[in-house]
Every structure is written in C-alpha cells, then in structure tokens.
Amino acid sequence: MRTSKRYLPPAVGLLLLSSLIACSPAEEQREASVPAGPVPEGLEGFYSQRLDWGECEPFASDAMSRQAFAGEGLECARLSVPLSYDDPGGTTISVGVLRNRASDEDGRIGSLVMNPGGPGASGMAAAAQLSGSVDGTELGEKFDLVGFDPRGIGASEPSIECLTDAEMDADRADTSAMDGVDDVADAEADARQFANRCAERTEHGEQMLANLGSRDVVRDMDVLRSALGDEKLSYLGYSYGTRIGYTYAETFPRNVRAMILDGAVDPEQDMLDSLVAQGEGFGNTFDKFVEWCVAREDCALGTDAATAVQRYQDLVRPLVDQPATLADGRVLSFEDATTGTVAALYSQQIWPTLNQALGALANGDGSMMMALADMYYERGPDGTYSTTQEALVAVRCVDDPPVSDQGEIERAQADYYEAAEFLDPGLPPSSARDACAFWPVEHTSEPRLPDVEGVPPALVVSTTDDPATPYEAGVNLAKAMGGRLLTYEGAQHTAFLSVGNRCVDEAGTDYLVDGELPPEGTRCR
Numbered sequence: 001m002r003t004s005k006r007y008l009p010p011a012v013g014l015l016l017l018s019s020l021i022a023c024s025p026a027e028e029q030r031e032a033s034v035p036a037g038p039v040p041e042g043l044e045g046f047y048s049q050r051l052d053w054g055e056c057e058p059f060a061s062d063a064m065s066r067q068a069f070a071g072e073g074l075e076c077a078r079l080s081v082p083l084s085y086d087d088p089g090g091t092t093i094s095v096g097v098l099r100n101r102a103s104d105e106d107g108r109i110g111s112l113v114m115n116p117g118g119p120g121a122s123g124m125a126a127a128a129q130l131s132g133s134v135d136g137t138e139l140g141e142k143f144d145l146v147g148f149d150p151r152g153i154g155a156s157e158p159s160i161e162c163l164t165d166a167e168m169d170a171d172r173a174d175t176s177a178m179d180g181v182d183d184v185a186d187a188e189a190d191a192r193q194f195a196n197r198c199a200e201r202t203e204h205g206e207q208m209l210a211n212l213g214s215r216d217v218v219r220d221m222d223v224l225r226s227a228l229g230d231e232k233l234s235y236l237g238y239s240y241g242t243r244i245g246y247t248y249a250e251t252f253p254r255n256v257r258a259m260i261l262d263g264a265v266d267p268e269q270d271m272l273d274s275l276v277a278q279g280e281g282f283g284n285t286f287d288k289f290v291e292w293c294v295a296r297e298d299c300a301l302g303t304d305a306a307t308a309v310q311r312y313q314d315l316v317r318p319l320v321d322q323p324a325t326l327a328d329g330r331v332l333s334f335e336d337a338t339t340g341t342v343a344a345l346y347s348q349q350i351w352p353t354l355n356q357a358l359g360a361l362a363n364g365d366g367s368m369m370m371a372l373a374d375m376y377y378e379r380g381p382d383g384t385y386s387t388t389q390e391a392l393v394a395v396r397c398v399d400d401p402p403v404s405d406q407g408e409i410e411r412a413q414a415d416y417y418e419a420a421e422f423l424d425p426g427l428p429p430s431s432a433r434d435a436c437a438f439w440p441v442e443h444t445s446e447p448r449l450p451d452v453e454g455v456p457p458a459l460v461v462s463t464t465d466d467p468a469t470p471y472e473a474g475v476n477l478a479k480a481m482g483g484r485l486l487t488y489e490g491a492q493h494t495a496f497l498s499v500g501n502r503c504v505d506e507a508g509t510d511y512l513v514d515g516e517l518p519p520e521g522t523r524c525r
Contacts, residue, residue, distance in 0.1 A: 039226075042088035047226040051077040051097065059096050059124065059155040061387070063380025068128040075099050076124070079227055081151065081220045083204060084211050091204065095220050096155030097148045098124035100131035104141035110230045110257075112143040112512065113221065115150070117239030117263070119214075119399070120391030122154040123147035126238075133497045139509045143234065148224060150217045150244075153391045158203035160212070162194060162390040165383055172377070173331050175323060184406075187432035195438040198394060210441040212391075213398035218248040222255060232257035234512060238494045239263040239469055243399075245458070246481060250450040258515065259481075260508050262461040263494040266473035267480060270447045271396070271403050271436075272412040277470050279416035279423075285345045285467035286422050288491040292348075293355055300358035309422050315361050316341075320425050324366040332366035332373075338423050340372030345467045346493040397436035401443050406431035449480045458483035459511045459518070461504065465491035484517040489525045 039047045056069035056076035069076070076098045083091040102108040116126035127147025134140035149156040163171065176183060199205050221244070225233045234257045237245035242261040249256050269277065290308040293299040300315075301308040316337045323331035344354035350372075357368035378386035403409055413429040436443075458481040462474020471487075478485035488495040488504050495501060496508045503524035510516045 040085075040088075043082070043085075043223070046081060046088070046223050049080060049223075049227050051079065051227050053077045053099070056098060056124075056128075059098070061155050061159070062378065062384050063382055064378055064386055065122060065125050065154065068122075068125040069098070071100075071128055071131055073100060074128055074131065075101070076155075078157075079148070079220070079224050081223055083207060085216060085219050091207075093151060093204075093208075094157045095148055095151055095224070096124050096157075097146060097224065098127050099147075100127065100134070100140070100145040102140065102142060102144050103135070107142060108144070109142045109513065110144070110232075110234060111146045111225075111228045112139070112234045112236055113146045113148070113224065113228075114236040115148070115238070115241035115244050117237070117241040118153075118388055118392050119150075119240045119243075119395035120153055120388040121240075122149050122386065122388070123241075124149050124155055130497055137505075137509070138513060142513050144228070146224075146228065148221070150391075150395075151220055152202070152208065152212045152394065153387050158208065159387050160198065160208075160390045160394050161201040161203075161387075162198040162394070165385055168377070168379070168385050168389070169330070169383070172336055172373075173323065173333055175320065175333055184430060184432045187430065188438075191433065191435045192438040194393075195397075195435045195440060198390065198435075199440045206440050209394060209398060209439070213395050213444050214244055214247045215251075215399075215444045217244055218251050221248055222252050225255065230257075233259075235259045236496070236512075237261050238496075240265055242460075242469075242477065243267070246450040246452065246477065249452045249455045249458070249481070253452060253455045256455050258456060258512055259458040259483075260461065260496060260511065261458055261474075261477060261481070261483075262496045263466060263469040264460055264462060264474040264477040265469060266476055267449055268447050268476070269473075271400055272408060276412055276415045276419060277473070278468060279419035281465075281467040281470045282342060282345060282423065283420035285465055285491050286341075286420065288465055289345060289351055289354065292351055296355070298355065298359070300355050300362055312341075312358070312422050313424070313426070315358060317426055320427070324361075324364070326367050326370060328367075330370065332361075332370050334425055336373040337361070337366070337369050339376050340369040341422070342467075343372050343376035347498075348490070348492050393435055397439040398441060398444055400436070401446060402433075402436040402439065404433060404437050406433065409433065452481055455481070456515075457481065457517060459486060459508060460484070461486045461488060461494070461496050461508070463488045463490050463492060463495050466493050467491070468493045484520065486518055487523040489523060495524070 053075040056074050059076045060066040060069050078094040079097050080092050082088040083093050115123045124147045127145050152160045202208050232255055235245050242264045245259050245261045290305050294303050294305050301311045319334040323333045325331050344350040360368045378388050410429045410431040417424040460474050460478035460483050462471050464471050495504045507518040
C-alpha cells in the first residue's frame with residue numbers, strides 16, 4: 001500500500017489523571033468569550049462557549065504526546081466547532097487545546113496561539129515543548145502559550161484515519177515504488193487506494209475530508225480566540241503554520257493583533273514549484289552539513305567535500321535493491337535512510353547524530369538511521385504512529401489543486417533530484433501521480449498572494465539556509481503582508497524560540513509585547 005512517495009520526497013515537515021478543574025470567579029471573568037467583530041450567523045453558541053480546562057493526560061493520542069503532555073502546569077480542553085461551517089446547526093466536532101498559563105496574572109496581555117505547521121503536526125505537543133522555553137521570560141509572563149491540534153489531527157476528534165500502524169510499517173519497507181516507470185500504473189493504483197481508505201476509515205468520511213483544510217482551520221482558530229477571551233488574536237506560526245496565519249489574516253482582518261510567521265510557505269507557489277524549491281533547500285543544507293562534517297576527523301563521508309555526495313550515495317543506494325535488515329527484524333529502505341537524513345537536516349543540533357548514523361550504516365548497522373526516520377514519521381517505541389503523515393497528505397489534497405500532468409510531475413522530480421543530488425536514487429524519474437490526484441473531494445484554494453489590507457504588519461522570520469522553507473519565501477511573504485522581515489543567518493528550519501538566539505527571541509518578544517517591529521534590514525547571527 002503506497003502513496004507514490006517518489007513524487008513527494010520528505011517535506012515538511014514532539015501525566016496525571018484527574019477531574020476537570022472548575023473555574024474560580026476570577027477565572028470566569030478571564031475566560032469570558034470576546035467576539036471581535038460580528039459573529040457569523042448561526043455560530044453564536046460556538047463563539048460564546050467556555051473552555052473546561054483540566055489535566056492533559058486524557059488528550060494524549062500517541063507516544064510523543066504522552067511525553068510532551070507530562071509537563072507541569074499544562075492544562076487542556078476541548079473546543080466545539082461545526083464540522084461544516086456551511087451547516088453550523090449540523091454535526092459538531094472537537095479541537096484539542098493546550099495552554100501554559102502566563103505567570104504574571106496582573107500584567108497578562110492575552111493568549112499567544114501557535115501552530116507548528118506540517119501540515120498535520122500537533123500544536124498541543126509543540127506548545128507543551130515550547131513551554132520550557134518561555135517559562136521565566138517576559139513572553140511567559142505576559143502570554144498564555146496556547147497550542148491546538150487542527151481539526152482531524154492528534155487529539156482533535158475525529159482524527160484522520162488512513163493506514164493502520166502495521167500498514168505504515170509495511171508501506172515504509174515496500175520497495176516496489178523504486179522500480180521505475182514501468183510500475184506507474186501500480187503506484188497510482190496504490191495512491192488511489194490510499195485516498196479511498198482515508199475516506200472509508202475516517203469518521204464522517206468525505207464530509208470530514210472536505211472540511212479539513214486551512215480554510216476551516218482558521219475559522220476554528222477564530223472561535224478559539226473568542227473562547228480564550230481575547231478580543232484580537234496574537235499568533236505564532238511556523239512553516240505551514242505561516243499559511244494558517246496569512247489565511248486567518250485574510251479571513252478575519254479586523255481580529256488580528258500581532259503575527260509572527262517563521263519559516264514561510266510561499267503563497268504563490270503550487271505543489272510542484274514548492275517541491276523543487278524545497279529540493280534546493282535540502283541540497284544547500286546538505287552541502288552545509290558536508291562542510292561541517294569534513295572538518296571533523298570522524299566524518300563518515302571522508303575529508304573531501306568534493307566526493308561527499310558520492311560517498312553518501314555509496315552508503316544509501318544499495319538499499320534500493322537490498323534494504324538492510326535490523327536487529328529487531330525491521331528493514332531500512334532507501335527511503336527510510338534518505339528520510340532520516342532529511343530529518344537531521346532540519347536542525348544543526350542533530351548533525352552530530354546524523355554523522356554517527358552514517359558511520360554506523362557504513363559498518364552495517366542501520367538502526368540509528370532508522371531512529372532518525374522514525375523521528376520524522378513520529379513512530380513511537382511501541383510501534384504506534386501519530387496522525388501527522390496521514391494528515392499531511394489529507395490537508396495538502398484539500399488545500400491545493402491536484403497535479404495531473406504526468407509530464408510536469410516527471411520534470412519536477414528530475415529538477416528536484418538535480419537540486420538535491422544526494423537524494424537521487426539513480427533511477428529514472430517517475431511520472432506517477434500522488435494521492436491528491438485521486439482525492440474524493442474538491443480542493444478549496446489556489447496559489448495566490450493573500451489580500452490583507454488593513455491588517456497590522458506581521459513579523460516574518462526567515463532563515464538564510466532553511467532546508468524546508470527557502471529564505472526567499474519569507475522575503476516574498478513579508479512584502480505580501482506589508483510586514484517586516486527579520487533574517488536569521490543559520491542552517492536549520494525556523495528560529496524563533498527554537499535555536500536559543502537572543503537577537504531573534506528578543507525581537508519577536510518586543511513585537512508581541514509592545515508591538516515594536518525590529519529595524520528594517522535586521523539580521524541575527
């Protein structure tokens with residue numbers, strides 16, 4: 001069961017049980033819902049709802065969230081929203097929400113709602129992990145840090161269901177998609193089956209899939225803003241979360257207080273353009289990794305940067321025909337090896353681990369490389385997966401037009417491997433369409449610049465050597481948003497609160513707290 005993965009290389013891209021805590025009178029006043037503009041007709045009950053905060057353990061849906069939700073002081077709740085905003089009186093679904101409360105109640109400004117991107121990543125887990133970075137800071141004093149799992153994802157109910165855990169393992173181990181152009185029909189049959197299974201296995205079926213994308217997530221986010229008691233939204237979006245941010249700004253321009261958009265998705269790029277641009281990002285960051293590695297005595301790729309790509313391919317290309325059997329009985333495929341590599345390129349902090357994994361692979365041990373791939377796929381030690389990978393496909397398919405021109409697919413894949421040569425399996429590019437070409441519902445948007453007239457200027461953070469969301473995407477988004485570009489000089493994906501850079505973190509905090517944008521042309525190193 002495959003999803004035409006050769007068409008979509010890795011993209012984009014982290015407990016105690018008790019009864020719910022009742023609100024004190026002071027909490028009741030704080031939690032009172034505050035609609036900022038006219039409430040859409042029929043949604044009055046959703047906008048005026050109160051959140052019942054309690055322990056987070058019941059919200060954990062996988063190994064990653066169980067670990068993340070164990071932190072002290074975290075509270076969780078469910079937000080009720082309509083399955084279809086065209087039918088607010090019909091079926092309702094729920095969105096999982098987590099908060100780390102501001103430490104200065106008197107000086108509290110409001111909530112900082114965040115989303116880590118993906119699409120499909122858990123905002124609850126991300127907020128839980130970031131809580132340690134904001135505790136004791138001005139940001140942690142002034143804002144509740146709030147993360148939510150977008151509809152269909154993680155703790156939100158219902159969640160996307162396409163493959164079982166066993167099917168995910170089998171999908172990763174299957175090498176049939178590497179056989180070349182002769183198997184295009186088989187690859188597309190598997191992609192069609194994947195799409196059908198998503199519709200069959202997800203509660204509410206096609207109706208849920210049709211209302212899964214960014215268009216509906218931002219409507220949920222405005223309901224959340226009101227339920228949190230905030231007149232206007234303060235928002236932090238990473239990677240694909242930047243798309244949620246600028247889509248919200250376009251949909252609810254009167255309701256925006258401040259936005260930090262870090263690691264921008266270019267709103268004008270279609271799927272194939274985005275894919276090729278990401279290939280350029282991965283290729284560039286791999287070159288940076290090589291520069292770092294060859295300066296070390298223990299570099300698994302040798303001491304000559306000119307031969308590093310060939311040495312890397314000598315390690316991973318044999319896995320195309322003969323995956324490596326691991327001690328636990330699993331097999332490391334070419335795609336798992338390259339996915340593990342890409343996962344490590346997201347942060348310079350993981351480069352030493354990647355070097356060790358490549359060295360172990362050279363000695364016949366693929367277990368560390370598999371662990372990196374498992375990190376990307378969010379596979380827990382117990383063999384369970386989060387919903388991220390399935391949701392990534394589902395959201396992309398409903399957000400963007402499908403790509404049906406097989407010639408264009410083949411050309412884009414060739415361009416991708418030219419830009420990211422280290423990922424090239426040495427096989428002819430495939431023209432197989434992915435699951436979006438067979439998705440059972442229509443897409444809801446087209447690539448274009450957002451119309452955000454009247455929205456307060458956003459702070460857009462862009463990293464010079466970001467592997468997943470290239471620097472120029474941030475430059476373009478800052479112009480489109482009428483905002484300010486903050487450049488971080490580094491080689492990793494996103495920067496605010498994630499790399500410990502004082503320059504970036506202070507600029508973002510000053511903007512969120514006081515509304516002060518950094519000077520034009522600010523660069524942080």
